[in-house]
Amino acid sequence: METGDKVPEVLGFDAEGREVRLADYAGRRLVLYFYPKDNTPGCTAEACSLRDHYDELRAAGYEVVGVSVDSAASHQRFSAKHALPFRLVADTDKKLVETFGVWAEKKMCGRTYMGTVRTTFIIAPDGRIERIIGPKEIKTKTHGEQLLGLGA
Helix, strand or coil, X not given: CCXXXXXXXXXXXXXXXXXXXXHHHCCCEEEEEECCCCCCHHXXXXXXXXHHCHHHHHHCCEEEEEEECCCHHHHHHHHHHCCCXXXXXXXXXXXXXXXXXXXXXXXXXXXXXXXXXXXXXXXXXXXXXXXXXXXXXXXXXXXHHHHHCCCC
């Protein structure tokens, strides 16, 4: 997906099994952030930064939803362990990561595998992608501040 594209209405199911829809965030901008894996150092730092700035983001008219291919049970543990105030989509069928084009070949330690490329999409109230923050731009430890600095 690219800037200006319309986002699907149904984003998937959260850790509690509830459907997550764009309409749930009507009138607000949505920070839809894709991350590789629960409870890994970079992903934990990113989630905690968003948690720490959640009230400021909401005051600026934003909501936050995280997405990874981890299971609902994994999301429940991750969310509880780090007191995350926002929803996490369990994209176990990889439908959303593929739709957004963030499921790709990755390389680490000489090994090639498929995985989620860390990417954040800012979705405008009309359901269109307003901005894409790619993996080279995202600073996991300060992602919440980074978003607020974008004019959030």
